[in-house]
Amino acid sequence: MTYEGVPGLVETVEQHGETTLVVDPARVVEAGMHLRDVEGFNFLSDVAAADYRGWASHGVAGYIGTASGRDLNAPMTQGYQALPKAKPKRFSVSYHLLSVSERPRRVRMQVWVDDGEAVPTVVPVWPTADWHEREAFDMMGIEFSGHPNLKRILMDDDWEGHPLRKDYPIGGEPVRFSEAE
Amino acid sequence: MATAPERTRAPVYEGTRIPQPIPTVLRVPQELRDTGDVMTVNFGPNHPSTHGVLRLIVDLFGEDVVGLEAVIGYLHTGFEKNMEQKTWWKAITYAPRIDYLSFQNNELVFVLAAEKLLAMEVPEKASWMRTCLCELNRIHSHLVWLGTSALELGAISMFWYCFREREQILDLFELVAGYRMHTRYFQVGGLAEDIPSGFYPEARKFVDWMPHAIDDYEAMLTRNRIWLERTEGLGLLSTADAIALGQSGPVLRASGVDWDLRKIEPYLAYASVDFAVPVFSEGDVYARYRVHMDEMRESTRIVAQCLDRLETMDGLPWTADDRKVVLPPREELHTSMESLIHHFKIVTEGYRVPEGEVYVAIESPRGELGCYVVSDGGPRPWRVKFRAPSFVALQATATCMSDALIADMIAIVGSLDTVMGEVDR
Numbered sequence: 321m322t323y324e325g326v327p328g329l330v331e332t333v334e335q336h337g338e339t340t341l342v343v344d345p346a347r348v349v350e351a352g353m354h355l356r357d358v359e360g361f362n363f364l365s366d367v368a369a370a371d372y373r374g375w376a377s378h379g380v381a382g383y384i385g386t387a388s389g390r391d392l393n394a395p396m397t398q399g400y401q402a403l404p405k406a407k408p409k410r411f412s413v414s415y416h417l418l419s420v421s422e423r424p425r426r427v428r429m430q431v432w433v434d435d436g437e438a439v440p441t442v443v444p445v446w447p448t449a450d451w452h453e454r455e456a457f458d459m460m461g462i463e464f465s466g467h468p469n470l471k472r473i474l475m476d477d478d479w480e481g482h483p484l485r486k487d488y489p490i491g492g493e494p495v496r497f498s499e500a501e
Numbered sequence: 502m503a504t505a506p507e508r509t510r511a512p513v514y515e516g517t518r519i520p521q522p523i524p525t526v527l528r529v530p531q532e533l534r535d536t537g538d539v540m541t542v543n544f545g546p547n548h549p550s551t552h553g554v555l556r557l558i559v560d561l562f563g564e565d566v567v568g569l570e571a572v573i574g575y576l577h578t579g580f581e582k583n584m585e586q587k588t589w590w591k592a593i594t595y596a597p598r599i600d601y602l603s604f605q606n607n608e609l610v611f612v613l614a615a616e617k618l619l620a621m622e623v624p625e626k627a628s629w630m631r632t633c634l635c636e637l638n639r640i641h642s643h644l645v646w647l648g649t650s651a652l653e654l655g656a657i658s659m660f661w662y663c664f665r666e667r668e669q670i671l672d673l674f675e676l677v678a679g680y681r682m683h684t685r686y687f688q689v690g691g692l693a694e695d696i697p698s699g700f701y702p703e704a705r706k707f708v709d710w711m712p713h714a715i716d717d718y719e720a721m722l723t724r725n726r727i728w729l730e731r732t733e734g735l736g737l738l739s740t741a742d743a744i745a746l747g748q749s750g751p752v753l754r755a756s757g758v759d760w761d762l763r764k765i766e767p768y769l770a771y772a773s774v775d776f777a778v779p780v781f782s783e784g785d786v787y788a789r790y791r792v793h794m795d796e797m798r799e800s801t802r803i804v805a806q807c808l809d810r811l812e813t814m815d816g817l818p819w820t821a822d823d824r825k826v827v828l829p830p831r832e833e834l835h836t837s838m839e840s841l842i843h844h845f846k847i848v849t850e851g852y853r854v855p856e857g858e859v860y861v862a863i864e865s866p867r868g869e870l871g872c873y874v875v876s877d878g879g880p881r882p883w884r885v886k887f888r889a890p891s892f893v894a895l896q897a898t899a900t901c902m903s904d905a906l907i908a909d910m911i912a913i914v915g916s917l918d919t920v921m922g923e924v925d926r
Contacts, residue, residue: 336620365862365871365888366888368860368884372883375877375883404856414858416860416873420758426860447746448745448746468522472574474573476574483579488582
């Protein structure tokens with residue numbers, strides 16, 4: 321299965337049995353329309369944003385648990401040697417698409433943006449994106465330009481900061497009605 | 502597969518009812534607003550019929566619901582942020598608490614995601630036991646849904662009947678895992694403990710009894726005049742709108758789509774069990790009720806088949822023999838230096854999970870429950886995101902609310918089967 325006709329396609333990644341289509345953020349609506357109408361991905365399962373701040377800045381440690389890494393004498397199986405592959409930008413937004421049809425299949429459409437860059441909304445393509453995009457905005461601070469109702473969804477309207485960002489501290493939230501306030 | 506079995510049947514409604522421009526907000530038409538008779542009422546977040554802490558801002562014209570906006574977030578607890586701080590092994594504990602009615606399924610989807618990254622093989626016995634518990638959990642979740650939804654419409658006795666059987670299921674979970682809820686019985690690699698031998702006879706008793714219990718429920722509701730009048734033709738959702746709004750599970754199947762991930766993308770042992778997928782095409786509250794009832798019957802059948810199979814598997818391994826990921830057997834810690842080291846390393850440092858991102862979806866009692874995880878190759882997940890079916894189901898409230906009265910709103914919101922813990926995460 322190839323997706324070469326997708327507008328704005330940057331690269332196709334096959335990993336863990338899943339297909340990721342990295343597309344140009346500016347053309348995400350076009351790509352979405354193509355995937356919905358031509359490829360038949362009529363169902364948007366999820367919009368998941370991830371913050372890669374600090375990714376690959378240090379090696380990762382731990383006890384190896386992969387099928388390929390059983391040999392303790394092989395490099396990268398112990399200690400701090402492993403460094404994950406660098407990412408193009410700080411945030412990724414992944415659209416998990418599903419085809420509800422006779423031929424069910426999944427694909428992930430992904431865009432990469434830096435802090436302050438906006439992604440065009442896909443609400444006109446899949447109405448279910450409404451709350452998913454609001455959640456990504458609320459939790460990660462990613463703007464979705466053209467969204468009809470882009471406001472916080474899980475946090476208070478007057479909340480400061482975006483809790484799922486990697487630089488948002490754990491335990492750093494203000495305690496309401498406390499002495500320290 | 503994607504369309505209703507009877508194509509000749511008239512569509513639930515013509516065109517689309519998804520509000521514009523905001524798909525989740527029903528706006529009051531200006532000419533109605535100008536009459537000065539529209540009253541805005543705040544409903545919730547603390548109201549017994551909101552299944553938790555859902556807040557609805559409702560515009561009423563007499564008793565008609567003419568505007569609606571759902572406000573969520575009152576139960577946001579930052580599960581996803583917390584899971585990033587824990588090792589994979591410890592993060593499993595968080596997953597079941599996200600949806601406190603379908604805890605086994607939530608636990609399963611996270612464990613499956615980790616196993617997919619690890620490319621791990623799970624013993625057959627563990628798969629069958631997972632299937633068995635997930636189906637018991639589905640019945641449990643549907644029972645709580647049925648009991649509370651009927652209670653809200655005044656059928657108080659349903660609540661007592663449903664909680665009677667729910668108690669039996671929780672007793673079974675306690676027998677297996679030691680906890681009634683949030684069992685954390687699924688581990689990466691298999692199960693946390695072997696299945697206690699006393700489980701099979703107790704589960705058999707339940708499986709034999711459950712069809713009679715469902716007959717009882719149906720005797721009270723399915724042909725009940727009041728129940729029919731409160732549920733038929735209400736909360737309509739057409740096939741096209743359900744797909745556009747990302748609805749899944751019983752809501753989608755009640756809108757005429759034969760879609761069940763247990764059949765479409767079989768996981769665990771679902772490819773080897775015989776069960777039917779109930780589909781109704783009316784798209785109303787009553788159809789959703791019927792889907793839930795039939796699913797409980799089918800789940801009971803699946804549990805019985807799992808028990809048949811599990812009883813032949815005595816003595817087989819219940820977890821993968823992979824000392825880099827799975828805790829060594831307890832007794833080995835006293836005799837084997839290696840096992841002691843493995844145990845210490847897994848508990849303190851955690852196991853590494855290969856770099857990558859996966860999205861795993863399963864059919865939870867509420868629909869497509871997805872888990873998107875990113876690993877940087879270290880012992881902690883970099884990002885965990887749950888695709889909560891309840892979160893998506895609530896987006897359909899504004900569409901379903903066309904021509905509804907305020908009293909119908911309770912039935913409609915209830916029929917979408919939302920759990921606020923999962924909505925807000």
